[in-house]
Amino acid sequence: MSTKKLRIVPLGGLGEVGKNMMAYEYGKSILIVDTGIMFPENDMLGIDYIIPDYDYLRDKSHRVKGIVITHGHEDHIGAIHHVLSDIPAPVYATRLTRGLIEVKLARQGMLDKAELHTVQAGEKVQIGPFRVEFFHVCHSIPDAVGLGITTPAGLIVHMSDFKFDHTPVDGWPTDYAKLAEFSQRGVSLLLADSTNSERPGWTPSEKVIGPALDEVFAQAPGRIIIASFASLISRMQQVADAAVRHGRKLAFVGMSMVDNAKMARQLGYLKIPDETLVPIDQALKMKPKEVVLMCTGSQGEPSSIIGRLSTGTNRQFDLQPNDTVVLSSHPIPGNEEVISRTINRLLRRGANVIYDAIAPVHVSGHASQEEQKLLLNIVRPKYFMPIHGELRQLRHHAVLATQVGIPEQNIVVVENGQVVELVDGHIRLGERIPGGYVFVDGRSIGEVDSDIMRERERLAQAGIFVVDLSVDRHTGRLLHEPEIITRGFVSPEEAERLIPLARRKVMNLIKNNSAVEEQDIANAIRSLLYNETKRRPMVFVTLSRA
Structure with a gap:
């Protein structure tokens, strides 16, 4: 059998x-x-x-x-x-x-x-x-x-x-x-x-979002900007329905949001009256009270529209006084800190921010x-x-x-x-x-592995200190003073003090031992920097013999 x-x-x-x-x-x-x-x-x-x-x-x-x-x-x-x-x-x-x-x-x-x-x-x-x-x-x-x-x-x-x-x-x-x-x-x-x-x-019904959006639309004194996932077609429908009820025009912003909305309308899953939907260029010219914009960025992603609006780096449009920003999603586990920072930045820039902790704008x-x-x-x-x-x-x-x-x-x-x-x-x-x-x-x-991620984390935590030097292959003497660059390690003022110390250290090592190797120089610089700052940046040494 x-x-x-x-x-x-x-x-x-x-x-x-x-x-x-x-x-x-x-x-x-x-x-x-x-x-x-x-x-x-x-x-x-x-x-x-x-x-x-x-x-x-x-x-x-x-x-x-x-x-x-x-x-x-x-x-x-x-x-x-x-x-x-x-x-x-x-x-x-x-x-x-x-x-x-x-x-x-x-x-x-x-x-x-x-x-x-x-x-x-x-x-x-x-x-x-x-x-x-x-x-x-x-x-x-x-x-x-x-x-x-x-x-x-x-x-x-x-x-x-x-x-x-x-x-x-x-x-x-x-x-x-x-x-x-x-x-x-x-x-x-x-x-x-x-x-x-x-x-x-029990998880609440999607129906509870409708009244919550109605309240937002009724109270918003200016534009409404709603952030959600580009694939959340049902949320697009709820926002569109609210826009119709409150006499606002709706514009989708961002390629993924626009493409998905267009496709969903063609297939009949998204029902929006033609007179309600307007392109973003037209929406930006209208009175703020007449417009709702729907875009991505509910998770506070730095490259998203909401992320860029929070830092003032969005090219197509910026926040205006009296804008109401609605984050219509729950934080994905691990994103809570990013979203909190984004909300705080939006508030500092004058927006009124609505999110699921204070209103049922997402279930x-x-x-x-x-x-x-x-x-x-x-x-x-x-x-x-x-x-x-x-x-x-x-x-x-x-x-x-x-x-x-x-x-x-x-x-x-x-x-x-x-x-x-x-x-x-x-x-x-x-x-x-x-x-x-x-x-x-x-x-x-798949080329970035856990070792590379650990290196990136170290670079982010401690910064880098780079030493570049050239020596004569026959005499072992330095051809020029060592060039030193540091990033993310110390302030420019502190660097002005440390770089000459490091340069003298390298020159003395070369003077005392013309056959010194890159690793020996790196170890000496690490010790010097730790003694001076109690910090351990990533140290890179490039040694060429000409």
């Missing part, structure tokens, strides 16, 4: 918030679910974003039968162009999600090369040995789906980001009947979003504890595997599962890279594979 073994390979999103990516492997066939990015943490200097480490799949790309995307947020589609460049597999997504993917691939010049298939909730698609059933779930973006994946090893329910919102903005609640149907068929393994597993109760798109427990009670899986969250959130989700009767031995909590196997109806841990960070820095993908 042959063994029926399904391998579940978490490549991203387990042990962290972001870069969600899962691979299901049965025999010689692989199904990928989601290909997301993660935003860098404060100490990841110079990094644009982070993608999953999918090196495990590179030499198996011919075995990947398909890539299924659950919804259009960046932490689920952001790495799609990276993955498709190495794994040219068919992509399956709902209409809006496909539209967002197309916008992203078009920017990379990859749209013509990608094989994209449109699916909709309620459809079943056979992808190799995997029969994938798409069912609707509520999230903070329309057209989000969960997956029922029937394999020879059993039925898997992959519940990506979700919430149980009975009054969603689009009027389409989660498909509870499908979840109950899965339960009747017998679910071998449920994988479910853990983001809000530490939050008691989470993720299920809280009672919704997570309800999902477990509806599906009643044999085994449960928390996904999408930091380790503490995964562990707490596991505790919730025990509270509703899932045996502790039937719950598996793992992080990226820990393979899980479902074999003949029983679950076990497999081997570990790489599951870390792949840093994207400009055009560099």
Whole structure:
């Protein structure tokens, strides 16, 4: 009798918030679910974003039968162009999600090369040995789906980001009947979003945002600038509805926001009257009281429009007196400090700033504890595997599962890279594979490693001290005085005192030992600088013999 073994390979999103990516492997066939990015943490200097480490799949790309995307947020589609460049597999997504993917691939010049298939909730698609059933779930973006994946090893329910919102903005609640149907068929393994597993109760409905926006629009004396994610189509609709109710014109600002809004309108997911929508150039010429601008930057990113407005460096327009800035999002874990600084800078520049701590201008798109427990009670899986969250959130989700009767031995909590196997109806841990960070820095993908990040951190903390000198290769004498440059180490006034000391130190070393090496000079300079300042900058010495 042959063994029926399904391998579940978490490549991203387990042990962290972001870069969600899962691979299901049965025999010689692989199904990928989601290909997301993660935003860098404060100490990841110079990094644009982070993608999953999918090196495990590179030499198996011919075995990947398909890539299924659950919804259009960046932490689920952001790495799609990276993955498709190495794994040219068919992509399956709902209409809006496909539209967002197309916008992203078009920017990379990859749209013509990608094989994209449109699916909709309620459809079943056979992808190799995997029969994938798409069912609707509520999230903070329309057209989000969960997956029922029937394999020879059993039925898997992959519940990506979700919430149980009975009054969603689009009027389409989660498909509870499908979840109950899965339960009747017998679910071998449920994988479910853990983001809000530490939050008691129920996540509020998106409907509460409408009245909060009405209050902002009614009280704002001048322009309203609303910051959100460019993929948050439902928030665009709520802002547009508020603009219509209060007689303001709406302008989208920034390429990603403009492109996504245009695409969503074309597909019918964003309904804005033509007379309400105006280009940004026109909006800037109108009376402040008549305008609302919607842009990116709700996470305080320095390069975003809100980030640049907070520092006075935005080229297209600047803050005006009486501007009201609304940050319509929750801080991504690790971004709290950046967002606080951005809010403070906006306030100093005269803006009135509204954010979720003082008004319900954002609600989470993720299920809280009672919704997570309800999902477990509806599906009643044999085994449960928390996904999408930091380790503490995964562990707490596991505790919730025990509270509703899932045996502790039937719950598996793992992080990226820990393979899980479902074999003949029983679950076990497999081997570990790489599951870390792949840093994207400009055009560099994966070339920046942890050693480089540590160097950047040291440079940022202590500064640099560079000594350049040339000596005669025959006599060993200096050809000119050492040139010394320092950055981020001491003030210019202090440098005027230290540089002559360092120069004399180097000249004495060369005079006493013409065969002295770069490392010896560097060590001597480090000692001198520490004795003078009690600080340790990075010291670089270049020695050329001419």
